[in-house]
Amino acid sequence: MNGVVKMYSNTKKLCYSEIVSSIVVLCVCIIQLLPAAYVFSADKSENSAKEQVNAQSGKKLLDSSLAGRWYPAETGRLEALLEGFFRKADINSAENPIALILPHAGYRYSGQTAAKGVKTINRKYKRVVILGPSHHSALRQILSLPDATHYKTPLGEVTLDTKFIDKLLNHPEFQRVPSVHRNEHSVQIELPLLQHRLGNFELVPIVTGYCSPQTIKKVSRILCNLVDEDTLVIASSDFVHYGARYGYVPFDDNIPENLEKLDMGAYKYIEQLDANKFLNYKRETGATICGYVPIAIVLSMLTEDSSTRLVEYTTSGELTGDYSNSVSYLSIVFTGNWKKGAEVEQNGDGAETNLSEKDKSYLLQLARKTITYAVNNRKVPTLKKLGLEDIPSAVKKTRAAFVTLRKNSHLRGCIGDITPQRPLYESVLINSINAAFRDRRFLPLEKDELESISIEISALTRPEPVSSPNDIEIGSDGIVLSKNNRRAVYLPHVATEQGWNLEQTLNHLSQKAGLPADAWKEGAEFQVFQAEIFGEDK
Numbered sequence: 001m002n003g004v005v006k007m008y009s010n011t012k013k014l015c016y017s018e019i020v021s022s023i024v025v026l027c028v029c030i031i032q033l034l035p036a037a038y039v040f041s042a043d044k045s046e047n048s049a050k051e052q053v054n055a056q057s058g059k060k061l062l063d064s065s066l067a068g069r070w071y072p073a074e075t076g077r078l079e080a081l082l083e084g085f086f087r088k089a090d091i092n093s094a095e096n097p098i099a100l101i102l103p104h105a106g107y108r109y110s111g112q113t114a115a116k117g118v119k120t121i122n123r124k125y126k127r128v129v130i131l132g133p134s135h136h137s138a139l140r141q142i143l144s145l146p147d148a149t150h151y152k153t154p155l156g157e158v159t160l161d162t163k164f165i166d167k168l169l170n171h172p173e174f175q176r177v178p179s180v181h182r183n184e185h186s187v188q189i190e191l192p193l194l195q196h197r198l199g200n201f202e203l204v205p206i207v208t209g210y211c212s213p214q215t216i217k218k219v220s221r222i223l224c225n226l227v228d229e230d231t232l233v234i235a236s237s238d239f240v241h242y243g244a245r246y247g248y249v250p251f252d253d254n255i256p257e258n259l260e261k262l263d264m265g266a267y268k269y270i271e272q273l274d275a276n277k278f279l280n281y282k283r284e285t286g287a288t289i290c291g292y293v294p295i296a297i298v299l300s301m302l303t304e305d306s307s308t309r310l311v312e313y314t315t316s317g318e319l320t321g322d323y324s325n326s327v328s329y330l331s332i333v334f335t336g337n338w339k340k341g342a343e344v345e346q347n348g349d350g351a352e353t354n355l356s357e358k359d360k361s362y363l364l365q366l367a368r369k370t371i372t373y374a375v376n377n378r379k380v381p382t383l384k385k386l387g388l389e390d391i392p393s394a395v396k397k398t399r400a401a402f403v404t405l406r407k408n409s410h411l412r413g414c415i416g417d418i419t420p421q422r423p424l425y426e427s428v429l430i431n432s433i434n435a436a437f438r439d440r441r442f443l444p445l446e447k448d449e450l451e452s453i454s455i456e457i458s459a460l461t462r463p464e465p466v467s468s469p470n471d472i473e474i475g476s477d478g479i480v481l482s483k484n485n486r487r488a489v490y491l492p493h494v495a496t497e498q499g500w501n502l503e504q505t506l507n508h509l510s511q512k513a514g515l516p517a518d519a520w521k522e523g524a525e526f527q528v529f530q531a532e533i534f535g536e537d538k
Contacts, residue, residue: 061157062148062181064188070106071192075154081107082196085115095120095309095335099233099298101270103329104132104189104291109316110238110329111193116312117331118193126230127161128194129204129223131294132186133237139209140422142398143174143219146181146205151188155195161202164226168204171222172398173215175462177419180207186236186291201232208293209421213279216293220300227301227338235298237291239263242317243325248288255323259315262287263328270332271308275299298334306336355459359394360534366425367403367432367455368536374433375447391425399424402491402531403431404456405445412453413439418480418489418529420462428457456535458491463527469520474502477528481509481520488513492531 067073102117103110145165151158168174187205240262251258269278275296282292317326373381383389402416413435436445478492488509495505507517
C-alpha cells in the first residue's frame with residue numbers, strides 16, 4: 001500500500017514537470033485526486049445522495065445540495081437575504097441582457113455581486129442556459145447534462161427544458177454524467193437568484209469539462225442554433241483565485257492592486273468579445289479563472305455588434321480583509337441579438353463505431369505498457385514514454401471503457417467508466433491504473449504478477465434507458481440498475497459467465513447495489529448498454 005501512495009505522490013510531481021508534454025497525465029492525476037466515488041468500481045455502487053424519483057409522475061427531481069451550506073436552507077431566510085441583495089444593488093437602468101457572466105461562490109462572498117448582475121434583467125425569458133465548470137469530476141472534451149426533469153431549491157422547483165436538452169444530446173460533445181451534477185455548485189448557485197428575479201423559466205444546466213478551442217467553437221455553434229430571443233445564457237465563473245490555498249502566488253506585494261490588474265487583463269478580452277485572446281491570456285498568465293471554458297463558449301456565441309459592460313467587481317479579500325487567499329468576482333452583462341449560423345452535423349465526430357483490429361491492438365498495448373510502467377516506476381507514464389504517441393483516430397473519440405485484469409483465470413481487478421467522459425484511449429489508460437491499484441477488493445498489483453495477468457477491455461456504448469426489465473436481453477446488454485439513491489452495474493457477459501437468467505441477474509444486481517434481492521421488481525430504473533470486448537490471449 002505504501003508503494004501505491006508513493007506512486008500517487010510521484011504522479012503529482014510528474015504532472016507539474018511534464019504537463020506540457022502530456023495532457024493525459026494531467027487527466028490521470030485529477031482522477032487520482034478525486035474521491036473514490038467518482039471512479040465506478042465493479043464492487044461499489046454509486047450513491048446519489050440528492051436524486052429523488054417520482055415514479056408515478058415520471059418526474060426526476062435533483063434536489064440542490066447547496067441549501068444550508070452555500071445559502072440558507074429556510075425559505076424565509078433565503079428570500080430575505082435575496083431581497084436585501086437586490087435592494088442594495090444600485091442599477092441605474094435595466095439592460096435586458098442576452099448573456100451574463102456571474103460569480104458562483106457562497107452568497108456571503110459573491111451573492112451581492114451576482115445579484116447586481118441579475119438585477120440588470122427587466123424582462124421574462126422562456127429559458128435560461130447556465131454553463132458552469134466542473135470542480136470535482138474530470139471531464140475531457142465533453143459537457144454534461146443531468147438526468148433530471150426538475151431542479152429543487154428552497155424557493156421551489158425549476159423545470160428543465162428537456163426538449164432543448166434532447167437536441168443537445170444529439171451531439172457527442174454533450175453527454176449525461178449524472179454524478180457530475182449532484183454536488184457541483186457552479187450551476188446550482190445561480191438558481192435562487194434567478195428564481196427571485198424571473199419567477200418561472202425553464203432551465204438548461206450544463207457542466208463543462210476541459211475543452212479545446214476547437215471543441216469550444218463547435219459547442220458555441222451548436223448552442224447558437226438552438227437559442228432564441230427568449231433565451232438568456234449565463235457563464236458561471238469566479239475569476240482569479242490567489243494564494244497558497246489555490247497554488248497561485250504570482251506576486252506577494254500590492255496584492256489588491258495586482259489582483260485587479262490581473263482580472264482586468266482578462267476582462268479586456270471579454271469586452272472585445274475575443275475568445276481566443278481570452279484563452280491565450282489565461283494560458284500565458286496562469287490566471288486561475290475556473291469558468292474559463294463557459295466564458296469562452298459565451299464569447300464565441302456573441303456577434304460583433306454585441307455590447308459588454310462590467311457591472312461589478314469585488315474580491316473576497318476586500319470583503320474579509322484577508323488577501324492571503326482571495327477570489328475575485330465579476331458580474332458582466334452582454335446585450336445584443338443572437339445570430340444563427342450553419343447547422344452542425346449531429347453525431348458525426350463522436351459516433352460509436354466498431355473498433356478495428358489495429359485499434360484493439362493499440363488499446364491492449366496501452367493497457368499492458370501502462371500497468372508495466374506504473375509497477376516498475378511507481379508513476380504514471382506519458383504516451384511518449386510508452387512509445388504510443390501515434391493514436392488511431394477511432395480511439396480518440398469520447399467513449400467509456402472498463403479494464404478487467406485476470407490472474408490464472410481468476411478476477412484480479414476491474415474498474416471502468418459507465419458514461420463517456422473522455423477519449424477512449426484515456427479511459428483505457430486511467431482505468432488500467434485503477435484496475436491494477438485501486439480496486440478495493442484486491443491488494444495493489446505487484447511486479448512479480450505482471451507475467452501471470454491477462455488484460456481484457458470492454459469499450460461501451462452510451463447507456464440508454466429501457467421502460468421495463470423485460471426489455472433487457474441477457475448476454476447482449478450490460479445493465480445499470482438505479483433505485484433509492486443506489487446504483488449498480490453488470491457488464492454484458494457477467495450473467496452468461498455465471499449461468500444466470502434475467503431474474504437471477506437482477507436479484508444479484510440489486511444486492512450489489514445494497515438493496516434487497518427483489519428490489520428491482522418495483523420502483524427501479526434500468527439502463528442498458530453494449531460492449532466490444534477483447535483481450536490478450538493468456
